[in-house]
Amino acid sequence: MPGIVVNTAVRTGPSTTNQNPTATLFMVGRAERGTEGTPALITSLSEYETVYGGYISTGALHQQVQTFFEEGGAQVYISRVVGASATFGELTVTGGGGDALTLTATGQGSWSSNLEAEVVALGAGFALKLYLDGDLVYSTGEVATSAAAATKLNAATTTGALYATAEAGAGTLQAFTKASFSAGDADESSIDDATYTVGVANFSDDLGPGAVCVPNDGSFADVTTIHTALVEHAVANNRFALLAGDSDDLAADVKSQAATVTAAGNGEYASMFYPWVKMVNDAGTTLTISPEGYVGAKRAAVHNSTGSWVAYAGLASEASFITGLSASVSKETGDDLDENHVNALRIINGRVRIYGARSLSSDEDNYRFNTSREMLNYVVDRAKFTLEDLIFSPIDGRSALFSEVRSRLVALLEPIRVAGGLYEAFDTTGRRIDYGYSVQVNDAINPLSQLAGGLVKAKVGIRVSSTSDQIQVDVTKSNLTASVV
Numbered sequence: 001m002p003g004i005v006v007n008t009a010v011r012t013g014p015s016t017t018n019q020n021p022t023a024t025l026f027m028v029g030r031a032e033r034g035t036e037g038t039p040a041l042i043t044s045l046s047e048y049e050t051v052y053g054g055y056i057s058t059g060a061l062h063q064q065v066q067t068f069f070e071e072g073g074a075q076v077y078i079s080r081v082v083g084a085s086a087t088f089g090e091l092t093v094t095g096g097g098g099d100a101l102t103l104t105a106t107g108q109g110s111w112s113s114n115l116e117a118e119v120v121a122l123g124a125g126f127a128l129k130l131y132l133d134g135d136l137v138y139s140t141g142e143v144a145t146s147a148a149a150a151t152k153l154n155a156a157t158t159t160g161a162l163y164a165t166a167e168a169g170a171g172t173l174q175a176f177t178k179a180s181f182s183a184g185d186a187d188e189s190s191i192d193d194a195t196y197t198v199g200v201a202n203f204s205d206d207l208g209p210g211a212v213c214v215p216n217d218g219s220f221a222d223v224t225t226i227h228t229a230l231v232e233h234a235v236a237n238n239r240f241a242l243l244a245g246d247s248d249d250l251a252a253d254v255k256s257q258a259a260t261v262t263a264a265g266n267g268e269y270a271s272m273f274y275p276w277v278k279m280v281n282d283a284g285t286t287l288t289i290s291p292e293g294y295v296g297a298k299r300a301a302v303h304n305s306t307g308s309w310v311a312y313a314g315l316a317s318e319a320s321f322i323t324g325l326s327a328s329v330s331k332e333t334g335d336d337l338d339e340n341h342v343n344a345l346r347i348i349n350g351r352v353r354i355y356g357a358r359s360l361s362s363d364e365d366n367y368r369f370n371t372s373r374e375m376l377n378y379v380v381d382r383a384k385f386t387l388e389d390l391i392f393s394p395i396d397g398r399s400a401l402f403s404e405v406r407s408r409l410v411a412l413l414e415p416i417r418v419a420g421g422l423y424e425a426f427d428t429t430g431r432r433i434d435y436g437y438s439v440q441v442n443d444a445i446n447p448l449s450q451l452a453g454g455l456v457k458a459k460v461g462i463r464v465s466s467t468s469d470q471i472q473v474d475v476t477k478s479n480l481t482a483s484v485v
Helices: 045-052 061-070 110-114 146-155 193-201 223-237 251-264 292-305 331-339 370-390 400-418
Strands: 025-029 040-042 076-080 090-095 098-105 115-122 125-132 135-139 164-168 176-180 211-213 240-244 270-274 277-280 286-289 342-348 351-355 432-434 437-440 459-462
Touching (some): 025 193, 045 061, 061 076, 076 193, 110 115, 125 146, 146 164, 193 223, 240 251, 240 292, 251 331, 331 342
Parallel strands (some): 025 076, 025 211
Antiparallel strands (some): 090 098, 115 176, 125 135, 342 351, 437 459
16 A cells, blocks of 8 residues: 555664673662672663663662663673562462462562462363463463472563462362562662672672673762772772762762872773763653763673774763753863863764763773773783683693683684774884784793693783874964965
């Protein structure tokens, strides 16, 4: 038929399937539901909503995750926090001879009052069904006993167990009228800065590299406490910390916070961003949120498309769905922030961009830009990965293991050099002095006494390319009788 066809889509999901390990984001905060203490890997907004629920006015995770995926992120680990006295909703399913099942909601909080369960006859047995907000979310299918129902539900880690787990009782399974779980309590009033720092610690080293953040939801008593925990975590786990201030902070406040992190040391593991950003949620409401989700997304997109040696700033960071900023940042203010190790977010050509690539390090020669530490984190992670299967290899007298270690490290570094991530050295005649890296695995650093103990050493040197954050053009006007210079 002639005419116009308009299709609609929901703005969820990552924009790329190519995942650089350093592009992962680690995020801590409050959520409607979900397991506390054990981080979950999330790859889309719809998956987040399945595991952690929807928007809540007391937390920031939902809108941060939405921003992360809309702006180009691909995967994020979530660490949910709750108060010390948080409780789980429960429901006891009665059966013949007593209680057949004790169901416990997965994750503390009042959300469980919207969770229901029933047991219905099915075939020669029964089926346990779960409903959330009136919608069927899980069925065990036909089972004969309460123990079988509990086993099946608890094993359904990507479906039913996201909502509840079960413990079988002495009663036999029989039909049970649909009933609601009791309301749990997230005890949000007792969540404090220490709660968030524990949430950060839940991201173990085995989850890999990436950027870590605690998006500010307005509840921090002392934002410096959060910053300190994030930097310490980044140092210990080969990650990078994304920091921001409070919603009502002025540029001077954020400069002071940046100075505190710089003075404490290890500032090369972190960057500070200002101000907060504006986004529109699914209900069409404009919300002002801290910038970590947006920055983390642009960082991920750059790491995935090119590499960790490229700055996630300028045109590469231009927002797609972020609609504005909480404060206007002029060029003068932006320059001042840059001099004080703070990366300004600015509106350029009508779009929000990250307009800085500074780290919080006091070592200007080595770590002025965050790409330096990000690059080292990448090389460390990939070196571990590429050499892992050489562990327990024989150390032979012909140096075959030495050669294999060296060739794998060169294979790691050479593509980075070709892509411009390593700065090659040339003399005045244009002759190459070095390739921007060196790899040494030889007898000089591996004496027999050391090899006898099973230790093989390699030395890698890299010269990371710098970042051009200024371009200066001198324009000279000539009159009609003068030469053009």
